[in-house]
Amino acid sequence: MLPPHAPPEYADRNTLWNAAEAIEKQWNSQLARRLVLAIPRDIPPAQQADLIRDYCREFFVSKGMIADFAIHDKGDGNPHAHILFTMRGMDEQGKWLPKSRKVYDLDENGERIRLPSGNWKSHKEDTVDWNDQKYAEIWRQAWQDTGNRYLEAIGSLERLNLKSYERQGIDKIPTVHMGPAVSYLERKGIQTNIGNLNRDIKAANSLMQSIRQMVRSLKGWLSGLKEKKAALLEALEQAKEPTIPELLSRYLDMRSEERTGWTSKGKLKGTVGDFNKVMEALDFLQQKEISTVESLDAYLDKVSGEILSAKTDIRKSERRIKAIDTTLSHIANHGAYKEVYKKYASIGWKTRKEKFADEHREELDAYLAAKRFFKAHQEELPYDTKELKKERTQLSEKLSEKNGGLQAVQADMKLLRDVRYWINHVLPPDQRRVVPEPGKKPSISEQLSWNIEGVKQREEQKRQQPRRQQKQDMEL
Numbered sequence: 001m002l003p004p005h006a007p008p009e010y011a012d013r014n015t016l017w018n019a020a021e022a023i024e025k026q027w028n029s030q031l032a033r034r035l036v037l038a039i040p041r042d043i044p045p046a047q048q049a050d051l052i053r054d055y056c057r058e059f060f061v062s063k064g065m066i067a068d069f070a071i072h073d074k075g076d077g078n079p080h081a082h083i084l085f086t087m088r089g090m091d092e093q094g095k096w097l098p099k100s101r102k103v104y105d106l107d108e109n110g111e112r113i114r115l116p117s118g119n120w121k122s123h124k125e126d127t128v129d130w131n132d133q134k135y136a137e138i139w140r141q142a143w144q145d146t147g148n149r150y151l152e153a154i155g156s157l158e159r160l161n162l163k164s165y166e167r168q169g170i171d172k173i174p175t176v177h178m179g180p181a182v183s184y185l186e187r188k189g190i191q192t193n194i195g196n197l198n199r200d201i202k203a204a205n206s207l208m209q210s211i212r213q214m215v216r217s218l219k220g221w222l223s224g225l226k227e228k229k230a231a232l233l234e235a236l237e238q239a240k241e242p243t244i245p246e247l248l249s250r251y252l253d254m255r256s257e258e259r260t261g262w263t264s265k266g267k268l269k270g271t272v273g274d275f276n277k278v279m280e281a282l283d284f285l286q287q288k289e290i291s292t293v294e295s296l297d298a299y300l301d302k303v304s305g306e307i308l309s310a311k312t313d314i315r316k317s318e319r320r321i322k323a324i325d326t327t328l329s330h331i332a333n334h335g336a337y338k339e340v341y342k343k344y345a346s347i348g349w350k351t352r353k354e355k356f357a358d359e360h361r362e363e364l365d366a367y368l369a370a371k372r373f374f375k376a377h378q379e380e381l382p383y384d385t386k387e388l389k390k391e392r393t394q395l396s397e398k399l400s401e402k403n404g405g406l407q408a409v410q411a412d413m414k415l416l417r418d419v420r421y422w423i424n425h426v427l428p429p430d431q432r433r434v435v436p437e438p439g440k441k442p443s444i445s446e447q448l449s450w451n452i453e454g455v456k457q458r459e460e461q462k463r464q465q466p467r468r469q470q471k472q473d474m475e476l
Contacts, residue, residue: 001056001067007094013068018354020086023096027345032068032084033130035139039071039079040147042156048073052081055146059139064089064128078183089128100124173315175201176322193392197321200399204314207406208307210413243291244423248278251422281419284412296416303409310402317395317402324392326373331383334370337363 002010010016020031037055039048048071056067066086073079089097104112105121113121129135140162147160175198178186186195255274259267290296340363347353357364374381 001053001061001069003061003064003066003090005064005090005092005094006066010066016066016068016086017084019096020088023088030087033087035081035083035085037081037083037143039073039081040151040156040158040160041077041079042154042158043147043150044154045073045079047150047154048079048081051146051150052083055143056083058146059142060085063130065130085130087130097127100126173201173205173311173318176318176325193325196396197318197399200396200403201314201318203403204310204399204406207403207410208311210410244285244296244419245282245291247423248282248419251425252278254425277418278422281415281422284415285419300416303413306409307406310406314399314402317399321392321395324388324395327377327380327383328385328388328392330370330373331385333366334374337367337370340364341367 002008010019017031024031037052039051043051052069052071056069060067067083068085069081069083071079071081088099091097101124102122103125105123107113115121144160144162151158151160176194178192178194178198182192182194185192252271252274256267256271259270262270285291288299290299340360344353344356344360344364347356
C-alpha cells in the first residue's frame with residue numbers, strides 16, 4: 001500500500017525492500033517496522049484483507065509510510081497479519097528522506113555553541129516522529145477500534161479489548177503469551193515452562209478470587225461494626241455482648257433442642273458431628289485470637305492485606321520469570337544461528353545474498369533480535385545461563401509455595417463462613433427489630449442492640465420453661 005507520492009514500482013515487494021536496503025549505509029540499519037496483529041476469528045476471511053487495509057491506510061499510509069502485509073490462517077483458529085512499514089519518509093518526488101538531521105544547539109543569545117574541540121555542539125532530530133513512544137498506544141487503540149467496527153458491522157457480539165487487566169480495573173495477574181510453538185506443544189500434552197507458569201498464575205488467580213469473595217461476604221456481614229467506635233462501645237457496654245465462642249456454644253444447645261424426638265443413635269450422630277465441626281472452629285478462633293466480632297473484623301482486614309501482598313509477590317515473580325525466559329531465548333538463538341549469520345555476511349553477490357536471506361529469514365531475524373537485546377542490556381553482560389535457570393527454578397517453586405499458602409487461607413475462609421452461618425442460626429432474622437424511618441437505614445448501635453436483646457429474650461424464655469424429664473432411651 002503506497003502513499004500518493006511513492007513511486008508506483010514500489011508496489012512490487014522485491015523492488016520496495018531492495019530500494020529500502022540500498023539507501024541504508026549501515027549493515028545493522030533497521031529497514032522496517034513490523035507489526036503482528038491477531039485478527040478476530042468472527043471476521044470472515046473475505047473481509048480480513050479489507051480490515052487490514054483500512055487500518056493501514058488510516059493510521060500509517062496516510063502519514064507517509066509504505067505498508068506491506070500478508071495474512072496467515074492455517075485453520076487453527078489463529079488468523080493473523082504480518083505487516084512491514086518503511087522507516088523513512090519521502091519527499092514529493094518519491095525520494096527517500098534521511099532518518100534524522102543535524103540540529104545545532106544554541107545559547108541564550110541564539111548563537112551556536114563551540115566545543116573545546118572546535119566543533120559546534122549539535123544533536124540529531126528525527127525527520128519524522130514515527131518512533132515516538134506515544135504511537136504504541138495510539139496504534140494499539142486504533143486496531144481495537146477498527147476491529148470492533150468490523151465486528152459490529154457483521155453483527156458479532158464479541159469485542160476487542162487490548163487494555164491490560166490493571167488498566168481495565170480487573171484484579172488479576174495476567175498470563176504470559178504462549179505463541180504458536182508453545183501452544184502446539186501444550187495441545188499435544190507436552191508441558192512447557194511457559195505453560196507451567198500460566199497454570200500457576202491461573203491457580204493463584206482462582207484462589208485469590210475465591211478468598212476475596214469470601215472476605216467481602218464476611219466483611220459485609222460485619223459491616224455493622226464499621227461506624228463510629230463510640231456508639232459501638234456504648235452499645236456493647238449497655239448490653240454485654242456475648243463472645244463468638246459463647247454464641248457457638250448456644251448454637252450447640254439449640255441444635256440439641258432441635259433433635260428432640262430423635263432416636264438415641266440419631267442424636268448421638270448429630271451431636272458428635274456438630275461438636276467436631278464447632279470444636280474445629282473454636283480451635284481455629286483460639287489460634288487466631290478471635291473472640292469477638294471486632295477481632296474477627298480485624299482478622300479479615302489482615303487476610304485482605306496478605307492477599308494483596310501475595311498478589312504483588314506473584315506478579316513480581318511472574319515478570320522476572322518472563323524476563324529470564326526472554327533472556328534465555330535470546331542466548332539460545334544467538335548461539336544457534338551465529339554461524340548462519342556469518343555465512344550470510346560472507347556472501348558477496350547481492351542476488352545470492354538475498355536468496356540466502358529469504359531461505360533463512362527466521363534464523364537471521366532471531367539472531368539479529370538477540371544482538372539488539374544484548375546491546376540494550378549491556379550492563380547485564382555477561383549472562384550466566386546456569387544461574388538464570390537456577391533463579392527461574394527458585395521463582396517457580398516460590399509461586400507453588402504461594403499457591404499452597406493461598407489454599408490454606410481459602411480453607412480458613414470457608415471455616416469462618418461456617419461460623420457466620422452458625423451465629424446467624426443463634427441470631428435469626430425474626431428477632432425483635434425497631435422499624436426505622438422510611439428511606440433511612442437503622443444505625444449500627446440499633447442493629448447491635450436488636451441482636452443482643454434477641455439473645456437476652458431467648459435466654460429468658462429458656463429459664464422460664466419448665467424442665468422436662470429426660471426419658472432414658474436405650475436404642476443404639
